[in-house]
Amino acid sequence: MSTPMLDVFQVIADPSRRQMMHLLSKDSMTINELAENFRMSRPAVSKHLKIMQSAGFISIIDIGRERHCTLKQDGFKELQDFISYFDKFWTGRLQQLERILNQRSKK
Amino acid sequence: MNKEIIHRYFFQQSPAEVWDYLTRPELLEQWLMKTDFQLRIGHKFSFISKYQKVTSCEVLEIVPGKFLSYSWTVQDPDKKTTVDSKVHWTLSEKDGGTELFLEHTGFMLSEDFTAHSIGWANCLNSLEKNLKS
Numbered sequence: 001m002s003t004p005m006l007d008v009f010q011v012i013a014d015p016s017r018r019q020m021m022h023l024l025s026k027d028s029m030t031i032n033e034l035a036e037n038f039r040m041s042r043p044a045v046s047k048h049l050k051i052m053q054s055a056g057f058i059s060i061i062d063i064g065r066e067r068h069c070t071l072k073q074d075g076f077k078e079l080q081d082f083i084s085y086f087d088k089f090w091t092g093r094l095q096q097l098e099r100i101l102n103q104r105s106k107k
Numbered sequence: 108m109n110k111e112i113i114h115r116y117f118f119q120q121s122p123a124e125v126w127d128y129l130t131r132p133e134l135l136e137q138w139l140m141k142t143d144f145q146l147r148i149g150h151k152f153s154f155i156s157k158y159q160k161v162t163s164c165e166v167l168e169i170v171p172g173k174f175l176s177y178s179w180t181v182q183d184p185d186k187k188t189t190v191d192s193k194v195h196w197t198l199s200e201k202d203g204g205t206e207l208f209l210e211h212t213g214f215m216l217s218e219d220f221t222a223h224s225i226g227w228a229n230c231l232n233s234l235e236k237n238l239k240s
Contacts, residue, residue: 009190025132067239082190082214083112086192086211087112087211090112094114094209096138097128098118100128100137105119107121
């Protein structure tokens with residue numbers, strides 16, 4: 001089964017995936033350890049993890065018989081780029097508002 | 108991960124003056140974008156950038172002179188992806204001026220999203236280039 005390629009917003013739109021990231025933010029975990037925290041089947045957990053992997057949120061590394069999942073920066077960076085674009089946008093707009101208000105006060 | 112934008116800004120002018128600049132279309136146009144905003148809950152309006160990029164909004168909450176929030180929905184040029192978010196403005200009187208608190212939060216994809224292959228990064232890079240040029 002192929003893994004659907006989702007963009008970063010689709011990836012984080014799913015509550016289960018957000019919870020998986022939250023768990024992984026504390027420490028790396030194996031797929032089995034992660035699956036213990038969810039009611040869904042292990043293949044379902046595995047599918048979510050593959051989606052997160054292809055969007056760059058996690059890496060999955062085989063160590064012995066276990067598959068270890070670790071949080072990765074790339075996926076977060078794309079989302080962060082979008083947000084930081086608006087962050088800068090607002091800084092610029094608010095400075096413009098200040099200039100206009102100050103000019104008006106002088107008149 | 109930082110999923111929201113927060114700005115605290117101080118203006119020497121009164122909250123009433125700053126409020127006008129947040130709610131009157133002809134004043135909003137001077138510092139933000141061209142808009143058909145109206146101070147009425149449920150009013151649907153747009154912000155249109157110099158380069159005709161459209162941001163679709165709806166007024167969600169009003170506390171006259173103190174608080175204003177609206178939805179902020181951006182579509183990419185081929186109209187297949189939509190990012191929803193919310194903008195909240197809070198004004199309070201401080202040291203004879205106004206403290207303005209801006210929160211831009213809740214970045215989410217719309218539910219009616221249909222998958223497509225163009226990466227957001229590419230769309231945003233071109234959007235940023237357009238805005239800068």
